[in-house]
Amino acid sequence: MAVSNPKFDASDALLAGFDSPDGAKWAVDKRASAAANLRRMGAPVKRHEYWKYTNPTGFTIFPAPSAALFHTDETPMFDAIDRVKLVFVDGVFDAEQSDDLTLENVQIETLSDSLSKDIHWAKELFGVLENNGQTPVDRPLAALNTAVAQEGLAIRATGHAPKPIAIRYLHSSETSDAMVHHIVKVDEGAHFTLLESGPGAARFNSVMEVDVADKAQFHHIRTQGRDHERRTATHMFGRLGLESIFRSFTMTVNGILTRNETVLEFTGDNAKATVGGTSAGDGKEFHHDDTVFVTHDSVDCESRQVFKKVLRNGATGVFQGKILVKADAQKTDGYQISQGLLLDDNSNFLAKPELEIYADDVICSHGSTVGAIDDDALFYLTSRGVHKKQAQDMLVLAFLGEAIDEIDDDAIAQGIRDRLEQWMERRHA
Amino acid sequence: MLEIKNLQVGLEEEDKQILKGVNLNIGAGEVHAIMGPNGSGKSTMSYVLAGKGGYEVTGGTASLYGDDLLDMEPEERAAAGLFLAFQYPVEIPGVGNMTFLRTAVNAQRKARGEPELTAGEFLKEVRAKAKALKIDADMLKRPVNVGFSGGEKKRNEILQMAMLEPKMCVLDETDSGLDVDAMKLVAEGVNALRDGKRSFLVITHYQRLLDHIKPDVVHIMSDGKIIKSGGPELALEVENNGYADLLAEVA
Numbered sequence: 001m002a003v004s005n006p007k008f009d010a011s012d013a014l015l016a017g018f019d020s021p022d023g024a025k026w027a028v029d030k031r032a033s034a035a036a037n038l039r040r041m042g043a044p045v046k047r048h049e050y051w052k053y054t055n056p057t058g059f060t061i062f063p064a065p066s067a068a069l070f071h072t073d074e075t076p077m078f079d080a081i082d083r084v085k086l087v088f089v090d091g092v093f094d095a096e097q098s099d100d101l102t103l104e105n106v107q108i109e110t111l112s113d114s115l116s117k118d119i120h121w122a123k124e125l126f127g128v129l130e131n132n133g134q135t136p137v138d139r140p141l142a143a144l145n146t147a148v149a150q151e152g153l154a155i156r157a158t159g160h161a162p163k164p165i166a167i168r169y170l171h172s173s174e175t176s177d178a179m180v181h182h183i184v185k186v187d188e189g190a191h192f193t194l195l196e197s198g199p200g201a202a203r204f205n206s207v208m209e210v211d212v213a214d215k216a217q218f219h220h221i222r223t224q225g226r227d228h229e230r231r232t233a234t235h236m237f238g239r240l241g242l243e244s245i246f247r248s249f250t251m252t253v254n255g256i257l258t259r260n261e262t263v264l265e266f267t268g269d270n271a272k273a274t275v276g277g278t279s280a281g282d283g284k285e286f287h288h289d290d291t292v293f294v295t296h297d298s299v300d301c302e303s304r305q306v307f308k309k310v311l312r313n314g315a316t317g318v319f320q321g322k323i324l325v326k327a328d329a330q331k332t333d334g335y336q337i338s339q340g341l342l343l344d345d346n347s348n349f350l351a352k353p354e355l356e357i358y359a360d361d362v363i364c365s366h367g368s369t370v371g372a373i374d375d376d377a378l379f380y381l382t383s384r385g386v387h388k389k390q391a392q393d394m395l396v397l398a399f400l401g402e403a404i405d406e407i408d409d410d411a412i413a414q415g416i417r418d419r420l421e422q423w424m425e426r427r428h429a
Numbered sequence: 430m431l432e433i434k435n436l437q438v439g440l441e442e443e444d445k446q447i448l449k450g451v452n453l454n455i456g457a458g459e460v461h462a463i464m465g466p467n468g469s470g471k472s473t474m475s476y477v478l479a480g481k482g483g484y485e486v487t488g489g490t491a492s493l494y495g496d497d498l499l500d501m502e503p504e505e506r507a508a509a510g511l512f513l514a515f516q517y518p519v520e521i522p523g524v525g526n527m528t529f530l531r532t533a534v535n536a537q538r539k540a541r542g543e544p545e546l547t548a549g550e551f552l553k554e555v556r557a558k559a560k561a562l563k564i565d566a567d568m569l570k571r572p573v574n575v576g577f578s579g580g581e582k583k584r585n586e587i588l589q590m591a592m593l594e595p596k597m598c599v600l601d602e603t604d605s606g607l608d609v610d611a612m613k614l615v616a617e618g619v620n621a622l623r624d625g626k627r628s629f630l631v632i633t634h635y636q637r638l639l640d641h642i643k644p645d646v647v648h649i650m651s652d653g654k655i656i657k658s659g660g661p662e663l664a665l666e667v668e669n670n671g672y673a674d675l676l677a678e679v680a
Contacts, residue, residue, distance in 0.1 A: 377521045379503060380521065381533075383480065383503045383512075384512075384529070385507035385533045385534075385540065386504060388504060391504075394532070395524070398522060402522075
């Protein structure tokens with residue numbers, strides 16, 4: 001009698017939803033290995049511990065739920081910045097709308113070009129950090145991405161990049177179901193900034209693997225567009241070498257379902273990582289999940305997780321953050337804060353902060369709070385003549401500000417503040 | 430200008446009456462002081478005038494130049510010319526002192542149909558006024574009241590008052606937590622705003638502040654009512670004899 005294996009069935013259904021890509025033999029092998037991983041773990045389901053607070057159905061059903069296109073006259077994010085602009089439309093690279101793939105001290109290729117060749121660094125990166133990140137927690141959507149994603153960029157910074165690369169993800173089809181996979185290598189001593197903006201597709205699955213070599217710096221700032229109906233699952237896998245710096249910040253407003261996972265591993269001593277984000281959600285359809293896993297496996301490293309969410313009209317925010325300090329990772333300084341600001345009684349913030357520490361000489365702190373606007377502060381501001389709505393906005397922005405302050409670049413930070421302020425103002429009508 | 434008639438106020442959350450029929454008239458340019466034992470309702474009155482939540486007005490009226498204060502939102506009361514200097518100014522992390530002050534000044538100007546101050550005009554004015562109160566540039570840049578000492582917080586209140594130019598200033602125990610020098614500085618700040626039209630209501634426990642801010646009328650409040658009013662000599666009497674005699678006298 002044939003026994004059906006639900007894990008195989010569900011993961012095969014996911015894999016069957018996408019074409020199998022070509023490439024060099026090594027790349028095909030990596031994809032096959034990722035597909036095998038996916039079959040082993042199965043598709044994500046709500047009963048999995050790691051999906052307890054977020055229902056993954058929207059990420060796994062076929063066809064992808066459609067999402068209405070969103071139109072706005074506002075200046076696209078990062079447009080005012082001197083950068084190399086690279087455009088993806090519904091997850092497909094659009095050379096016409098993009099700048100040339102040239103930047104001093106940086107090699108830029110499309111992923112498919114990179115995977116069709118025998119490039120040493122790409123071989124060592126593609127699927128590797130994703131695969132490492134599958135332990136101890138399964139991340140099936142990332143395995144799926146490695147198995148089938150054909151689109152993306154392979155970026156290698158060999159020195160200081162004179163300006164950022166800004167990837168813009170446009171959403172132009174209501175039924176688009178996109179997979180994008182980037183690999184980024186920042187060589188020893190190199191500095192590189194990557195900006196991402198836009199919704200990507202009706203359903204968007206992105207994986208970025210980032211290898212930050214010794215003494216290198218990687219800065220990443222991302223905004224995920226204003227589309228209301230989009231679904232987005234992102235994974236960022238980072239490996240940090242000796243004395244390296246990794247900073248990532250994400251602003252999310254709107255969207256039905258967002259899960260941003262960040263998986264970082266310190267492999268060299270004296271490195272620093274910050275991962276932070278602000279999200280703003282309005283309405284019971286809004287569900288936003290930040291899931292972070294930081295592994296300290298070297299000495300004297302510092303990690304910070306700073307996440308703030310403002311939620312109204314029944315919106316839901318989730319934070320799952322873990323700091324794992326291995327036995328030899330002495331002098332680790334780990335910090336984690338997640339806070340939800342609920343603007344009404346119907347909204348929810350669910351947090352699961354975790355510390356797992358095996359070293360005995362570390363500083364680790366974590367905090368998680370959920371609260372409402374402080375009435376005393378609101379009264380103080382209004383008693384000076386500030387209109388109540390404006391006073392409330394000031395307090396919301398002040399709350400989100402602690403996360404925005406993690407952004408190194410003042411102009412970009414101000415741009416993020418402005419967008420969030422506008423988001424609040426639009427809700428006064 | 431400030432007319433309070435038979436004002437009765439209770440707590441919203443519990444069945445407790447705090448103000449039991451307060452009557453008070455403060456004319457233009459006058460300085461009135463309210464003294465009284467702890468729990469007599471002095472601070473409640475200042476909060477109710479400014480529009481703080483949590484209180485329920487069960488009777489009476491309060492108006493400023495004929496406008497019904499009790500019917501207005503806190504920001505409308507501010508725009509109408511009322512200012513409350515807080516006993517415990519609130520710390521607001523993440524909101525810059527200058528940003529807050531400029532937003533407040535311009536919100537009030539807008540509400541009154543006056544042109545908003547440009548960044549340059551505002552900066553010039555705030556710097557001059559801050560200097561007189563010995564508030565340095567660093568304090569202006571910091572988040573509202575965060576990390577301020579007790580004296581700095583009170584000076585910051587007076588700076589806000591100077592910038593907002595209210596018609597009616599209510600000072601709720603502005604002397605609490607201040608050393609003698611700081612109190613003098615704050616009093617000088619208040620006196621500088623006395624122009625013959627602006628009125629003041631000074632709530633205090635101690636006569637000492639009234640040496641620096643000379644009142645025209647002193648009221649004694651007890652158990653939610655004003656039980657006695659008189660000249661500055663009334664404050665001296667309290668300082669010398671405490672409230673016991675006065676309370677006995679009325680009882």
